[in-house]
Amino acid sequence: MTTTGTAEHGLRLIPFHGLRYVPERVGSLAAVTSPPYDVVVRPDGLNHLESADPHNIVRLILPQADTPEARGAQAARTLRDWLAEGVLSPDPRPALYVYEQRKGDLLQRGLIGALALSPAAEGIVLPHEDVMPHVVADRAGLMRATAANLEPLLLTYLGEGTRTGAAAVVEGTVAREPLLATTTEDGFQHRLWSITDPAELAVVTADLDHRQALIADGHHRWATYLRLQSEHSEPGAWDYGLVLLVDTARYPLQVRAIHRMLRRLPVAEALAALDGSFRVRTVEGPLPRAMAALAEAAERGNALLLTGDGSFHLVTDPDPELLDRTIRRDRPEAWRRLDATVLHAALLDHLWQVPDEPEQITYIHDTAATVEMAERHGGTAVLMHPVREEVVRDLARQGVTMPRKSTSFGPKPATGLVLRALD
Structure with missing residues (x-):
């Protein structure tokens, strides 16, 4: 899927200092992860996750307080405490991250990085659903207070389906020892690697430079990124947002309702x-x-x-x-x-x-x-x-958004494996 003629460039995914849990300071990596904030669906979802480990990521993405301001302040205070206590720590070198999810015959791999937001108006990143303003306001308040991207949104693009360019870098990276490996209670195995080599990063940059991406999951987070970017007139960290980018020519996503x-x-x-x-x-x-x-x-x-x-x-x-x-x-x-x-x-x-x-x-x-x-x-x-993926993509190409919450692409990335600080 290539860019339209109106776009000057494609996707720009840059390395960042990933903020990650220190394994020795938590019960287990599986116990501190969570589904995305809008997929905590079981009747006792929050209580279940909060009781799994006192440092579970839901204390940041879904803080429990009476007002939006109080929720943001609580999450910011929790994040500061965890950093000070060494529960979370930034990686020493900026990196892109290869993220793998596996369950039975299902295998998904993609790249986590900080995506430049400026091409959004040029048809580079294609939304396909409307958003609810109150959700965007809530997420914006949380990101503003914590100065962090707490969970990646999920983007897809169509590569050539061959082991060239970014795909070759991804496949080469997974042959190395991962930074982390864990299995969550839903049976998914998660592994994460970092890419810091300048030559490999250059290959990824060159390959993505002529790509478009479809927002598969995270329309509210995307709208939040754009809102917060507009609040900062000076160029800086708010011009980028945390994403997981998956080549669906190699790793097709599942589409659910x-x-x-x-x-x-x-x-x-x-x-x-x-x-x-x-x-x-x-x-x-x-x-x-x-x-x-x-x-x-x-x-x-x-x-x-x-x-x-x-x-x-x-x-x-x-x-x-x-x-x-x-x-x-x-x-x-x-x-x-x-x-x-x-x-x-x-x-x-x-x-x-x-x-x-x-x-x-x-x-x-x-x-x-x-x-x-x-x-x-x-x-x-x-x-x-569920709606077929080709219908979603075709409407997105036409600039037509679907009714809110029309689709659920997956598997969704686990929240808590890597965060991005904006300060």
Whole structure:
């Protein structure tokens, strides 16, 4: 995937002094890591991770306090304490980092570095989803207070699929001894290496100079990087943001859906509002079987699965007249046909009249957790089928953003293996 004719250059990934846990000062590296901040989904997620180790990274990415200001101050204080106590320590030489995730037959490798933010307006980094302003404000407050990039966002690019350029450097690096290796409770093995050799860094720079990247995960962090950059008029560390860059020609990502849990809408009310506008039929469980029925229906058109009342309700065949009335016409047909578009425009905005606000809608990556939460709160779980990666990339090339939280690319990098200080 090469740059458009309007771009003067491509991706610029620069080395940085990685801030990493000192193994001797923590129980284990696995015990101090976390999923990304928006994927802590289990009902006791924060308590579980905080109790795993007193230095778990969630104390930085999800500090517990009553106000945004207090959360930022708490995270900043914790980070200062950990640095002073030697729990975290910067690597002595600036580096790019090769990061590997492995589980069974799944293998992903990529480069972690500080990405120049200036090309964003030139079509070099392609977002594909809208963002929620309150989340950007929250992340910005946290980064501002800590003066750190606490977790990388996930970018993808399409290389040649051969062991040349950056790919050759990555594959050569993994033949060496890693800086760290750990296995997290989800069964993923994680390894990290550093690249400091000027010749190898030059190869990476030259290869990425004509590339575009798609934001696979981390749209809110990307928007936060850009906001914080705009607040600093002098060139410096805020002109870069921490990213993991994966060549999907060599390591294709998995694409999953992100589900919705409607806190204040019982399933019975949700179904009643669909009468005459959608076809609704009950499908058999358990959950994997119902999700298979959703996948089969999604091959033929729009399909959603509602649950939370102990049954599974497959929603298909929207009324064309309803879609014409509720979905904007100034977008490509592929965007107008997205399940997320139909859900937000026709259902949430029109039939259900549920505002897209945190106290109304919770976005959850894990399917079973979404169902469990809906049943616990007496709400409605809206289970989605994933969008194909080629649809995402094609819309992004056209500059069209999808409805927020439309996709979940993975595997996502573990948070806590390497951080970037901005001061």
